[in-house]
Amino acid sequence: MSKKYSIDKIFKALADANRREIFHLLVVATSALSLTQITAEFDISRQGITKHIKLMEDAGLIQTHNKGRERFCEVDPTPLNEIKDWLAVYDKFWDDKLKSLGDFLDKKA
Amino acid sequence: MSKKYSIDKIFKALADANRREIFHLLVVATSALSLTQITAEFDISRQGITKHIKLMEDAGLIQTHNKGRERFCEVDPTPLNEIKDWLAVYDKFWDDKLKSLGDFLDKKA
DNA sequence: TATATTTGCAACCATATAGTTGCGTATAAA
């Protein structure tokens, strides 16, 4: 089970409020949205949106497909698992640490 | 319960392999580490490390204190909760969606 | 066919990032 996406790119993609809003918009949308539709929800230009989409696509968070002259975007939450896995390592570490502290205290008692 | 740390800064702090390694080093360390001690583990200069530490300190992921001529760093995992909270929103969203799909199918059956 | 819409590409700008080096200063050790 090799890592499909770069965790650097995933963290970077999420480290921007506009991109997180785009992500949110695509999550709650009932269907794929075109670049123009997404642009309509923001104060930045279409090219700005395009760049954000590109970055998120490279991170695996968004998938796109062309239909006619339009380009539709939809969200793919899979890469979020990389972040969850990264976090889980430390949760486990601190959990184990607490447990061994408990064992230590039990022995003393 | 207001958000103490900027989620932008937290994501940004973690979006760099060197910084994640510094974080890891400080997690597994049994005590606080000085800048020189941290620098010894990396291929970049002390000033480079200093800059990374600053960024992580601004994100709340590291706390520092001076002792004599040395500056000690230790990790603070609290800001990771901001990320967990952010992720949880979407977990809940998709969970609810699945549940209502289940309800829908139950009614049809 | 002529016009309007959606997009991509390229150039550009300002600022941030990731890194360096040099130097001065404070603290500790000889």
Place this chain on the structure above:
DNA sequence: TTTATACGCAACTATATGGTTGCAAATATA
């Protein structure tokens, strides 16, 4: 007191980021 260590500050470089505009091409509509 002299020397060595740990650090901060400032300047500098190269590249990335977040944004813009203008223009051309493809597709849809009148």
